[in-house]
Amino acid sequence: DGGITQSPKYLFRKEGQNVTLSCEQNLNHDAMYWYRQDPGQGLRLIYYSQIVNDFQKGDIAEGYSVSREKKESFPLTVTSAQKNPTAFYLCASSIGAHRQVNQPQHFGDGTRLSIL
Amino acid sequence: SQQGEEDPQALSIQEGENATMNCSYKTSINNLQWYRQNSGRGLVHLILIRSNEREKHSGRLRVTLDTSKKSSSLLITASRAADTASYFCATGYNFNKFYFGSGTKLNVKP
Numbered sequence: 697d698g699g700i701t702q703s704p705k706y707l708f709r710k711e712g713q714n715v716t717l718s719c720e721q722n723l724n725h726d727a728m729y730w731y732r733q734d735p736g737q738g739l740r741l742i743y744y745s746q747i748v749n750d751f752q753k754g755d756i757a758e759g760y761s762v763s764r765e766k767k768e769s770f771p772l773t774v775t776s777a778q779k780n781p782t783a784f785y786l787c788a789s790s791i792g793a794h795r796q797v798n799q800p801q802h803f804g805d806g807t808r809l810s811i812l
Numbered sequence: 813s814q815q816g817e818e819d820p821q822a823l824s825i826q827e828g829e830n831a832t833m834n835c836s837y838k839t840s841i842n843n844l845q846w847y848r849q850n851s852g853r854g855l856v857h858l859i860l861i862r863s864n865e866r867e868k869h870s871g872r873l874r875v876t877l878d879t880s881k882k883s884s885s886l887l888i889t890a891s892r893a894a895d896t897a898s899y900f901c902a903t904g905y906n907f908n909k910f911y912f913g914s915g916t917k918l919n920v921k922p
Contacts, residue, residue: 700854727908738815738900739855739912746908786854790908798843798862799908803854 698723702787702804708812717772717807719787726792728770733784784808814839815911816901824919831888833916835901843904844884848897893922
């Protein structure tokens, strides 16, 4: 089955520690996204990538970093500079911006990050 | 702001009734999408409506778009307990960039 896999499902971070959230897709999608969701809130865009080896900051990129070395993978690192990292993190993908517009996003099941 | 705002924030209905949720936005869009989120899960895409479309159907779902009023509505007919979830509208712009509202929390009582 094609889809998006996020791991781990739950993650705990100690003060001063960087942690990396994994996102893998086998949908052959060009575009991938990372969102943050706080309780009772909508999704806010952290970073997005329209093609391999290219990515752009979203609305709340400070304290986060990403890489896109492979089409299938878009890991998100939550650095120690992110002072309030406790949230639900969602990864998504879509066919791609350059080939087609107006495409839906497909989401993983999220990673819940908490501070120890 | 480019994100949509859903209304109401919460909605509680009996099974079999219809549920209507609204989304308003402020800037011109390429498309508007509706998603469902069950508690603790990712979002599931429901319907995409393009800016030149006025109405779309999918099963028990009906979405309308009024670009002159910058608003959209999602109607779920004959609701079921399994429809209990949060529903989000996402406004779509160039380069497949999306902005999500805060959602409507729907509770369908059996």
